[in-house]
Amino acid sequence: MKSLSTSEPSEAYIALGANLGDRLGTLREALALLDAEEGLTVLRASGVYETEPVGYLDQPRFLNMAAALRTSLGPEELLKTLLRTENRLGRVRQIVNGPRTLDLDLLWMEGRRMNTPLLSLPHPRMWERAFVMVPLADIVPEDDSTGLRALVQGALQGLDGKDGMELWTPSVWG
Ligand SMILES: Nc1ncnc2c1ncn2[C@@H]1O[C@H](COP(=O)(O)OP(=O)(O)OP(=O)(O)O)[C@@H](O)[C@H]1O
Numbered sequence: 001m002k003s004l005s006t007s008e009p010s011e012a013y014i015a016l017g018a019n020l021g022d023r024l025g026t027l028r029e030a031l032a033l034l035d036a037e038e039g040l041t042v043l044r045a046s047g048v049y050e051t052e053p054v055g056y057l058d059q060p061r062f063l064n065m066a067a068a069l070r071t072s073l074g075p076e077e078l079l080k081t082l083l084r085t086e087n088r089l090g091r092v093r094q095i096v097n098g099p100r101t102l103d104l105d106l107l108w109m110e111g112r113r114m115n116t117p118l119l120s121l122p123h124p125r126m127w128e129r130a131f132v133m134v135p136l137a138d139i140v141p142e143d144d145s146t147g148l149r150a151l152v153q154g155a156l157q158g159l160d161g162k163d164g165m166e167l168w169t170p171s172v173w174g
């Protein structure tokens with residue numbers, strides 16, 4: 001941990017996606033910017049997968065991955081840091097579910113549940129998205145005590161298609 005923490009550090013999982021510009025470079029840069037933030041350390045990163053667009057179909061293929069963070073930030077502070085990082089890397093919101101240089105979603109924070117205008121936790125749409133569940137399964141440890149591993153395994157069993165996923169590179173971090 002790189003700062004004096006204001007609260008007990010917790011482990012958080014995020015999803016990363018990019019389908020415009022230098023996709024791999026953007027993902028790497030996003031992890032570096034997050035790791036350089038006060039009170040935040042990137043602990044683990046999944047493989048990077050190329051995936052067919054889901055939802056809005058007329059757009060380029062995505063690179064998707066997930067990462068585990070250790071942070072002393074609260075959930076809303078962490079989300080604001082993610083949104084700021086999207087903006088720093090050139091995110092412009094145009095089409096709902098449309099193309100983006102970078103999308104960062106906060107998925108899970110030790111089982112905390114909340115629903116505010118800014119943040120829903122766990123991320124309500126994560127369970128139906130193979131492009132989130134497959135990378136997440138790479139990095140949730142077998143001895144996870146928060147319940148996430150069982151939920152991810154259960155969700156994966158219910159997902160028939162895997163969003164045309166192909167492993168793009170096994171490692172982009174560390
Ligand atoms: N768990 C969460 N992670 C990220 N954003 C969230 C979360 N819960 C609520 N939000 C809110 O959703 C808003 C819109 O996010 P965004 O534009 O990235 O949506 P999207 O990526 O197009 O769709 P989706 O949320 O389905 O992935 C954010 O400004 C944020 O306040």
Ligand SMILES: Nc1nc2c(c(=O)[nH]1)N=C(CO)CN2
Nearest residue numbers: 017051052053054055062097
């Ligand atoms: N394959 C893929 N499809 C998407 C993605 C994404 O990250 N990957 N993100 C979306 C909006 O959050 C909508 N559709």
